[in-house]
Amino acid sequence: MIIVMKSGTPEMEVERISREMMDWGLTPEKIIGKHKVVIGLVGETAELDPLQIKENSPWIEQVLRVEQPFKRVSREFRHNEPSEVAISTPNGRVYIGEAHPIAIVAGPCSVENEAMIIETARRVKAAGGQFLRGGAYKPRTSPYAFQGHGESALELLAAARAATGLGIITEVMDAADLDKIAEVADVIQVGARNMQNFSLLKRVGAQEKPVLLKRGMAATIEDWLMAAEYILAAGNPNVILCERGIRTFDRQYTRNTLDLSVIPVLRSLTHLPIMVDPSHGTGWADYVPSMAKAAIAAGTDALMIEVHPNPAKALSDGPQSLTPDQFDQLTQELAIFGQSVNRWPQVAVALS
Incomplete structure (x- = not known):
């Protein structure tokens, strides 16, 4: 699962959401793209409701599930941003x-x-x-x-x-x-x-x-x-x-x-x-x-x-x-x- 933050999201808000996800037993990984920040969530996310996560902050643009069995490797995990x-x-x-x-x-x-x-x-x-x-x-x-x-x-x-x-x-x-x-x-x-x-x-x-x-x-x-x-x-x-x-x-x-x-x-x-x-x-x-x-x-x-x-x-x-x-x-x-x-x-x- 990934959380796509809106362009211009304050760093403090990204950190706050990451801490909250850790409290839920997940491992958040911050991915900084050209225009947006994405928070990748690793852990047991099957029972999580994307809408519930999105309601946590007005700075969240989208919450998407990564459908592939490989999570961190998936292109979805970086919101289609290539790595180098x-x-x-x-x-x-x-x-x-x-x-x-x-x-x-x-x-x-x-x-x-x-x-x-x-x-x-x-x-x-x-x-x-x-x-x-x-x-x-x-x-x-x-x-x-x-x-x-x-x-x-x-x-x-x-x-x-x-x-x-x-x-x-x-x-x-x-x-x-x-x-x-x-x-x-x-x-x-x-x-x-x-x-x-x-x-x-x-x-x-x-x-x-x-x-x-x-x-x-x-x-x-x-x-x-x-x-x-x-x-x-x-x-x-x-x-x-x-x-x-x-x-x-x-x-x-x-x-x-x-x-x-x-x-x-x-x-x-x-x-x-x-x-x-x-x-x-x-x-x-x-x-x-x-x-x-x-x-x-x-x-x-x-x-x-x-x-x-x-x-x-x-x-x-x-x-x-x-x-x-x-x-x-x-x-x-x-x-x-x-x-x-x-x-x-x-x-x-x-x-x-």
Whole structure:
């Protein structure tokens, strides 16, 4: 349930109503929009009469029920106001959301060694990326596959951050590693295999770093949004949803099926920012440029693209990784698409 206050409502009145809702056993959450303040009510609201609440103050414009099972995540909860995630990086604050330019995240699947990660980070930055992705801890289907270098890889990510000023996005697999990952990462990633690890979701929700929540390989949209609800319910509102492909019938020609239709669906259901990962979504480097461009056309707020200096020798996910030269060419092409929908920094673009 949400209480929509009239434009110009005094702050004291907003606080008074919030206190009264707390007396009723509810948790009020104040959401400040462009023109109005909304008070979200979390708790048992089924028996509450919206008219009774509205009569409490002449400053209340509307009292509306949130019909979706996901409450805080719902677009209704913010009275159709999109949210944005502000991420502090050494190069400055970066905003991800539908009112901002498209953010670019790029880097290797796994951190392999210092020279490789710093070289890749420099090329990502030179091409216009704002964030470096790289796995220190890697969940793999096979127990014999490369699992990442762990804590030593975090030190290499920190070195890449210091060398380039890029923000760092890396995955947490185990809650026991969360604190040391948070010391290095600017965004904590919860991967597809852990999307419904509810104890982990509660832990990342209880810390302050923004969270990138990837869609599970077989997750419905509601499953995904309810997973995000766990994070918000634990206290962290800074969640980015990442579509990375789902499993369907055809595994011969693509690794997954990239569900681009989810972008407009999410836009209608949730206020959270949206990222698309065409690398995992297709599994083949040749298909990544087309799907990245299509994601911009569909309305994504950010892209995550795998880049490796030598994909043929990558320890994981080489076939879906672009070389730095290919990534540089792609970002120049993406700029044209981004500018066409007013979602790209206004800089001159010269295709080679």
